[in-house]
Amino acid sequence: MIYTLCLVLFMVGLYGVLVKKNIIKIVLGLIIMEYAVNLFLIFLGYRIGGVAPIITRGADLVEFTKNSVDPLPQALVLTSIVISLGVIALMVALCIRLYERYGTFDITEMRRLKG
């Protein structure tokens, strides 16, 4: 159920990318998409009432694996957030340059490339 909501969020982002004409809104759509994926990854590893995945000395391993949340998706999300930081910074940089060149944020007016 909750995974479906992630997928809905993903689709909202995709809708933004495909339909909106303002390039800033396209960028926001991409950000929403990436966040939907990140949320999905976090949900994968989450367990209701789980404990933090840190083994203390003398802990019962069987008990621990039964209760702890999965730490791997958290690491993945951290990495993918950093990647999207880089991509989004580049994207915003390109938006500023596009605004400098064309004087507009409207993608339909940027039509130098055809064919």
Added chain:
Amino acid sequence: MNIIPLFVALPLAVAFIIPMLSRKFKWFPDIAGNITTLILAGMSFSVIGKTGIYSMGAWEAPIGIVMVLDGLSVLLLIAVNVIAFASTLFSVNYMDRYTSKLRYYSLFLLMVAGMNGVVLSGDLFNLYVFLEIASVASYALVGFGCEHEEIEASFKYLVLGTVASAFILLGIGITYGSIGSLNMAQVSEQISLSGMNNALLFAVALFIMGFGLKAALVPFHAWLPDAHPSAPAPISSMLSGVLIKALGIYTLARILFNVIGVTDTILNILMVLGAVSMVIGVLLALGQWDFKRLLAYHSISQVGYIILGIGLGTPLGILGGLFHLINHSVFKSLLFLNAGAIEYSTGTRQLDELGGMKEKMPVTGGTSLVASMSIAGIPPFNGFWSKLIIIAACIQAGRPVFAALAVFASILTLASFLKVQKYAFFDKLKDKWKDIEEVPVLMRLSMVLLALLCIVMCVLLLPLLNTGLFDNIDILGPAVDALMKGTAYAVRVLG
């Protein structure tokens, strides 16, 4: 010492040494870039015929991150690093017109590091990280000139590329959710034990969409004809020559064949995608007058050939596909470098404004003739052999329709390149081009290098005749093996 991690570590290290040193020494980026790619090319030749598994930090396969070297990786490593060397050789003079060589080489080496990482990675998420490194560097390189068209193309490429990455990451997430592992070998083992389920099928669809976007297969090709011509010429040759293959075709083949395991449905999807790209790409290319844009459309078409060959799923088909992959990376890079050379001398890429370049630029003319013949499939050159194998494989697999489409696309390719040759090189020399000169010696050298490769590449087929004489240059055989053995990949990696 094991050299597998150095394929990634060396270009990364040099990419960060360059900005530190080149403020003091202006010549440093050129020298460092060229030497690095030369060393990488040498290293990639030294691993021919070898296989190996490298565990990062000595953590063994299912737990730690592994790098896996097998036949397919070797093939791609050779393609990436040889083309990278030719491109850096070409950039020494070509990039003088742009402002910042330091950033150019830095990004270039990051892109090479990313591609080497993609082809060596044995872990799904690690593959995604390297794919993003290569992609981000290429987005920045496409917009390197900072003019209207370049920024626009870069933005388009960036948006579609990020959408593709989101699809891929979602697919990886779903795979992790249903298997519980990210190591490709372990995923493959689990799938062969438990079989497919609906979630995995959805992941496969996402992978085909995501990697198809990166490989510019036809329903997803819109970014390529804008992005590839807008980049500086050496970068175009890297993008068209190896980037779409390392990030698109290699990953698609590796995940579908070795991790998920192919079924007839998947193979059919691949073949149809390949055939459609092959025909539509070449039809769109026919009407183009911008040299580089025409080449970009041909890239779509040739990628279609490769996917068609791999999608046949027979040993002969895969052999043809992979052989065409390495051939295409050589002759398409050469053609983009030719286009760059013409632009360097004349300042235009419009075919109808050019004419008679053969007299003024004999090296460019000659090498482009070799490359054109090669891409069009004229007998002595390498393109002929790979297309022949693909067509023969189509007939052998009982799919004459695809064979006919391949022949049809090949004839149209020939027509399109005859047009290029006639308008750009063989026509009468126009008055305004009286004073142009041949390009500098390093640019000529890199073009001649690639042209020679075009001619001698058919020796790669010799080891397959089982004469026992040429076993030390056997590149294609292990690569075909790696794909044909399918999910035996897991056994090889996990031991």
Added chain:
Amino acid sequence: MTGMTLIVKRIARCVKSFIFLYGIYITLYGHLTPGGGFAGGVIIACSFILLILAFGKEKALERISKSLASELDSIGALMFLFIALLGILIGGSFFINFIQKNNPGQDFHLFSAGTIILSNIAIAIKVGSSLFMVFVIFAVLRVVKKGDKFEMIQTEMRDEE
């Protein structure tokens, strides 16, 4: 750009060194508590961003010039690679934890996690200087440069985990 009012400047002057110190704390204790190189680097960069916001770009660029920031950027990345390569030289494998391999560290000490602390420091330098550069480039100079500063962070983060 002359900066904000006296109150803001005064408070920023008091707070900035504490923020910087907190960033270093987060970096050095990254292997024991939540945090680590990336978070610490971001906080270090924030202390300089606060300076820019309060005093204007000149004051901040006096302390750390753009060329110095980009040098630090490269140095951080190279330090990280150097640690990985030391793994080959000492332990025989890329990224091996060569400090802790044969002698497990004492709990809750600086080197109780081996090379992780060194990697955290390298990442903090890298992330701090590159985020500072990004902010300078975006918000203040309004001159856009290529996004070449970001790619390395990704591998670092991945490997840190």
